[in-house]
Amino acid sequence: MEITFLEAIFLNCLHKLNGERTIYSLYHLFQGKKSAQTIQDAHFFGLTPFFYVFPTIERKEIAKLAEQLGAGGHISRQSDDTWQLTEQGTATLAHSLKQYPLPKYLDGLKYHHLTGVFWERLTLLVQVCSNLVYHHKEYIPVQSRQETLNWVKTFLGKRKEGRADIAKNLYSELVFCFEKEEGIDPALLVRRLTGYSRIGLTSLQAADEAGLDHHHYQLEFLNILHYLLGTVAENKSTLSILAAAASDGRQASPFTLSAEKTFLLLEKGYTPDQIASMRNLKGNTIEDHIVEIALNVKEFSISAYVSPEKEARIMEAADKIPVRRLKEIRDRVEDANYFEIRLVLARMGGR
The missing domain is CATH 1.10.10 (Arc Repressor Mutant, subunit A)
Known part of the structure; x- marks a missing residue:
């Protein structure tokens, strides 16, 4: 029986929990709840990649996933909210992971505090640079948060090179990152970028164009952002523009x-x-x-x-x-x- 990508992720996480936590511990994990219990569970059960990967998921969706997989014979109920994989479920999970391997660079617990800020800055920076190259001044910013708008304005004002050179260097830095890893598909991210006379796709549109269901696309997209953040951290001197976009100006605390x-x-x-x-x-x-x-x-x-x-x-x-x-x-x-x-x-x- 074929299962969805979200069901495969759910099965994978349940397999790691091995009946020691309820299904709602995964609800808190996916939502990125910053509680001591959730963070400890993420570490203890090897679930740190999945922290804050589905922040809008609802509690009822988790219950529905369990009921559906239970009805399909993939998991069995141990108590009210605790389930474990059956032999069939273990086989289904193994088949699914061969077909759709888990994203290699996904690390929600490590990067959740940076991902949104980095993406906002990157998209706005790409849009601004693209329009500067074409000497186009009339456009609606792709990001509306004043903090992000201020950051890009301040960043551009501090750079010594010309605006055209900033655009060229930003492009070179992105190419450097993507050429380092063949397993990354840049198109999953590039489809979302807005530039001169080009409007980026929404996540749903990008998922449809890539032939992925939305949850699968979401994890692959986060995988790329986490890969970029990791690559930038290792090459700060080489990737000065991306490094600036990836810095939130403070040292994030690893604790609650x-x-x-x-x-x-x-x-x-x-x-x-x-x-x-x-x-x-x-x-x-x-x-x-x-x-x-x-x-x-x-x-x-x-x-x-x-x-x-x-x-x-x-x-x-x-x-x-x-x-x-x-x-x-x-x-x-x-x-x-x-x-x-x-x-x-x-x-x-x-x-």
């Missing part, structure tokens, strides 16, 4: 706002109990923050919360269990609590 506050207090020497009292939060919430910090800060030491000897035993137990079921790890390391186990898994990178 609440976890960041906890991190700053830990840096000042406060204990978790003191922080919980100061911030009027439960101890479990502070523990969630510490796990989130361990996931994102490689140099963060967990020795104050779990001894090296116990950490080694937890790691050994985790390596013997094919999926990260916390209870099974605790059964093997009886003197460890769930916070210690989650913390060690975070240090292991959730692998």
Whole structure:
């Protein structure tokens, strides 16, 4: 039985969850909910690429996906909102991924805060440069956010080269990026660009022209933007125009706002109990923050919360269990609590 691309993504993510989370954890993942639980789950279950990839998806759509795949025999219900793949579903997923491989450069958790800003700046910059080359001044900007309009105006005013040279250099930088990777189809992005006497397509129109359903196109389009952001980060000196467009002027925090506050207090020497009292939060919430910090800060030491000897035993137990079921790890390391186990898994990178 053929399934849609969105159903394949849903099956793939359910397969990784392996019955340890409800289907609505995927709803929060796809929407890009910046909660400690969602971010930790993204790491622990290898789902970071899919963070914020379908921000407009609705809760009822997730329920409908589960019901449809369940009716088709691809998944079976374990409890009210928890499903697992059947043997048929596993085979269907494998077939689907061969037919439509997952986008290689997709990394929603890493780039979600930059993608929209980068795209707005790039599209407006292309439009402005294109019209400058043709000495055309009367056109409606493709982007309306004043912040984006101001950025492009300021950027052009700071560049030393002439406007025609900016256009030429921007084109050269894009060609440099796309020639580095044969697996990327630039047309999926170029169709969306607006220039002199040319109106870019909407995402739906571009998807139709490319012969892809909308969800498939959305992921391929994000894959290109994430690829560009990654390539620019590695070649900032060579790709000065794209690097400027990819910079939001600040260092994005890898944490939720609440976890960041906890991190700053830990840096000042406060204990978790003191922080919980100061911030009027439960101890479990502070523990969630510490796990989130361990996931994102490689140099963060967990020795104050779990001894090296116990950490080694937890790691050994985790390596013997094919999926990260916390209870099974605790059964093997009886003197460890769930916070210690989650913390060690975070240090292991959730692998």
